[in-house]
Amino acid sequence: MKFEKPLIPGHLIQRYKRFLADVELDDGTVITAHCANPGSMLGLKDQGTRVWLSKSDNPKRKLAYSWELSEFDNAMIGINTSHPNRIVEEAILEGRIAELAGYETLRREVKYGKNSRIDLLLQDEGKPDCYVEVKNVHLLREQGLAEFPDSVTKRGAKHLGELADMVKQGHRAVMLYLVQRTDADRFALASDIDPAYAEAFQQATNAGVEAIVYICAISHSEINLTHAIPFAKQPPAPG
DSSP states (O other): OBOSSOOEEEEEEEEETTTEEEEEETTSOEEEEEOOOOSOOTTSOOTTOEEEEEEOOOTTOSOOEEEEEEEETTEEEEOOTTSHHHHHHHHHHTTOOGGGOSOSEEEEEEEETTTEEEEEEEEOTTSOOEEEEEEEEOEEEETEEEEEOSSOOHHHHHHHHHHHHHHHTTOEEEEEEEEOBSSEEEEEEOTTTOHHHHHHHHHHHHTTOEEEEEEEEEOSSBEEEEEEOOEEEOOOOOO
């Protein structure tokens, strides 16, 4: 996924009200940017953090700038949660995700389950439909270990249950964790942050939901899915 224009560097002043961030650009201008990330952004919102912004020319937008990347200890981190579906879609169409290859059609945001929409639906004649849920991962508290989630996510647990329901109906269901960090080499669930999500994950995988983790290469010009990384550890079984 290429950025349409060169990103604009600055330093974070503060992130607040979940979707707003004040940033001082390198020329000294202070602007307010949209932060497309509903999570806690643990470890990524400290004052002075090096950040990179995109700027829209759309006059109808309330905020022209969007926070795209953070830079921390020589690592690049993608914080915009509106990008992962596009990144994964491009990778699937280019055959870079072996587990999701061989399907004729790909559709996005298809209604399913209980008033939900699946991120990606893969279909091919003679094969079960494949429901793919994508989650953005940017939490890192231990060197090399990416974790999800960074805050309690009842919605995420609900999605796992709905994926399990698809398996019960004879379909295929895949939970894909997309790590938008360049300093991770393994993945784990942050069960201490959200034990209910970890339990829902265990129940879903026991029901046949597949879980895969891919990491990205990130630069100031593009973000691309590159390769799979392993689970470092699984959450404890429920009960």
